[in-house]
Amino acid sequence: MNKKQLIPILFSAAFQLACSNSNLQAQSQSREIAFLSDVHLQDVYADLNSDEFKGVLNPKTGKFATIRTMKSQLNSTRLFNENYFSFISALEDLKTKGIKLVVLPGDFTDDGQPMNVLALKKILDQYSADSGMRFFLTTGNHDPVKPFGGIAGKSDFLGTYGGQQAIAGSKEVYPSTHTAISDQINYWGYPEITETLSAYGFFPSQKDIFWTHPFEEFDYDNYNFEQVQANSHLEKRVYASGENRLTLPDASYLVEPIDGVWLLALDGNVYTYSGSEWKGSSVGFNQAAFHKNHQLDWISKVTSEAKKRGKTLISFSHYPLVEFHDGASEEMKSLFGNQKFQLARVPHRETSNLYAAAGIQIHFAGHMHINDTGIFQDHRTKNTMYNIQVPSLAAFPPAYKTVKTTDVSNLEIETIPLTEVDHMNEFFDLYRMEHKWLFEKQDPGIWDSTILASQDYMEYTRNHLLELTKSRFIPSDWPENLAILLQNLSPQELINWGEMNETQGESFLQEKLKKLKASTKSTLPYHYLIDDFYLLKNGDELGKEMISEDRIRLYENIFYSLSQKSQGKEPSLNRELNQFFGIFEKLYHSNPSDHFAIDLKNNTIKKIED
Incomplete structure (x- = not known):
């Protein structure tokens, strides 16, 4: 064989090797999943459809900002404004890394108002179209605040001259305050939120290998997309709740977006009917284990099928399944009291045992705005469950997590801090206006302006x-x-x-x-x-x-x-x-x-x- 004959062969071999490496890299990336929790997205440049208030003109952008006051942010466990930009930064980071599968474990909006749900949809649509990302959501207590929505409002938006501006769906919400009326600030419920975000896990997609929910017969071998789609309507996914046995939707689902990986989305929201209205709870699975015990039978079925079929099953919900204070929660209750430090949200050992016994081994959660890994082991059954707390993008430490699955049982998990965020200081001049207004009014709630020196x-x-x-x-x-x-x-x-x-x-x-x-x-x-x-x-x-x-x-x-x-x-x-x-x-x-x-x-x- 002469040199001229050898060159095409070497080129072909090199090309095949390059393609092979490319395919391996693509396969590796496709088996990496990102978890972005507690985004608490608020549209900071929303169209309120209000004649009374358009927002505060931001000289930096020439647009009207619909933001909450810094005073309000500094009295909350979450930010309301800058987290909009941190969410975009996180998505840009994922885009650079080539990570295509993204899970949002609840509180993806700040109270599920139309303006915020629509803003989220716009962002997810953009990254789906431009970067090929797939998003899978589950509900948190700040998404459907009430299961079927209602009139609502916020009194702490930043007003034109630095004071507070109330915005509500009705004058009755704040009868003694000058209130701007906007239907964009009302609560949306399950029907509106899941329908608007229907492309993002709540309903089946032809892009997925498999999709099901707790109220459908589990049939992996005879999966029929059209039939599953017909059975996925929200009115077919309800359970009886409370003494009145009123029906509520359960947005839980199981999806196989890529071969071998099952994502189990657990809707842990619990609502009780009091008087003439529904009220939400932020307690999580301590209540869900009782009010939504139909989920446990379904989880047992899912985990059994996953084991039988050699699937990596990753559970996620807004709420944790394991104690998240490194075993110190009981000592914290003794020193600080049962109702301090949000200790009512800590899963009881009995609760953890129920879900571990159902077969869950690894669970990603949000809600607590903390970074933590909790491990539960039932000494009787030896069932072990790992609870991965995903930090919030709206609080310290701002970070998201990624998980790589190398085989059915081995996972690599990494926490990615968000240190640099573009546009982080976009509203700082408006906060200075607010601070000046509070100072002139000698308001006792004036805050320390040194936070505006953050780098x-x-x-x-x-x-x-x-x-x-x-x-x-x-x-x-x-x-x-x-x-x-x-x-x-x-x-x-x-x-x-x-x-x-x-x-x-x-x-x-x-x-x-x-x-x-x-x-x-x-x-x-x-x-x-x-x-x-x-x-x-x-x-x-x-x-x-x-x-x-x-x-x-x-x-x-x-x-x-x-x-x-x-x-x-x-x-x-x-x-x-x-x-x-x-x-x-x-x-x-x-x-x-x-x-x-x-x-x-x-x-x-x-x-x-x-």
């Missing part, structure tokens, strides 16, 4: 959390004396206290507290301790990276000292401080939550070092 989105959400901790969390959730001590004890005083016995420690703390209360100083020189607590509670490994090395050494020193002595059982300041550091230590020594691998067959989890 990136991560810093911005962290500053939001710091302000929220100071103005809302500490006053509402913390024992007053404990909060005072934690913000005023120096590192050396904490080290000394850690080496004292119970009697000495109590005497020291009582004397310290007495001096602090007698002092006229209002500074809190060591407020970082509570701030670091929230970094860990909300950010887990992402938050831990932000704690300085000297404070890390301080905490580890205290953990060691407390491990060497017993804790008293009688109520005292000394016991409260011991309890606090016991909780802190559990949050500190958490399961991997940043980048890690899970082997569902052998029930192992392993941190991946980048």
Whole structure:
């Protein structure tokens, strides 16, 4: 064979190898799924269809901004405005990475108003058409706030001159306030939301290999798209609820978007009928396990079929299925109280057991706006379930998660922080106008304007959390004396206290507290301790990276000292401080939550070092 004959053969072999590598890369990308939770999308440039209020003219864009006040944002566990841009940034990041499958585990809008649902649809339509992305949604408590919608409003939009502007569907919502009327601010219910977003998981698509719901006979082998489509109408997907046995929709579904991967969307919303209207709940599966127990039989069927057919089954819902405080929830209830720290939302062990017994092994959830990995194992059945908490794009830490499936039981999960967000400061001049207005009115709710010096989105959400901790969390959730001590004890005083016995420690703390209360100083020189607590509670490994090395050494020193002595059982300041550091230590020594691998067959989890 001469050189001229060899060249075409080599070229053909090289071309086939390149095609093979390309196909492998495409296959790898197609088996990677992104989870973007708690977007809380609000249309920041909405058409309100209102003659009374169009929004606030933003000189930067020349458009009318329909945004909430900074005062309102700093009293909420979520942002209302900048998260619009963080959502776009996340989608652009996925576009660059070539990730095509995207799950939104609830609270994809901020209260399910027409303006926000339509804004979401417009964005999803764009990325579906331009980038070939497929989106799969499930409902959260902020999507259908009420199952069949209703008249609603918000009183905290930013007004023309910096004050608040109320907007509602009726004057009756805010009868004593100047209210702009707009039907775009009313609640939509299940029928309107699922119909508008029908292309995004709630109903079957010809693009999918398989799709079904809890009220349909499970028949994978004889799957007929036309028949499934006919049986997917919302009125055929209802269950009886409450004493009156009134019917409510259940938007749960199972979909196989790519060969071998099943996505199980669980609608965990629970509503109760009170008087003449429906009311929603944010508790999650502690109530859903009772009110929607029809789901458990269906889940058992799905997990059995997945195992029989060798499918990787990934469950997702807005609500968690496993305790998400690294095993510290009971200690938190003891120290802070059952109704503090949203502890009512923590799944009971009995609840986790029901869903683990039904066969769920891995579950992605939102709702709590935290980064966490929870593991539940039933000691009787040995069933193990992993609960992956996806952070919110509207709070600290702003991040999404990806999961790669390499085979039926091995998963690689990575957390992607959103540090840089384009247009993050687009409304900052409008907030300055608001701040000036509050200052001139001597409004007691004036906020710390240093948040407007934030250099990136991560810093911005962290500053939001710091302000929220100071103005809302500490006053509402913390024992007053404990909060005072934690913000005023120096590192050396904490080290000394850690080496004292119970009697000495109590005497020291009582004397310290007495001096602090007698002092006229209002500074809190060591407020970082509570701030670091929230970094860990909300950010887990992402938050831990932000704690300085000297404070890390301080905490580890205290953990060691407390491990060497017993804790008293009688109520005292000394016991409260011991309890606090016991909780802190559990949050500190958490399961991997940043980048890690899970082997569902052998029930192992392993941190991946980048």
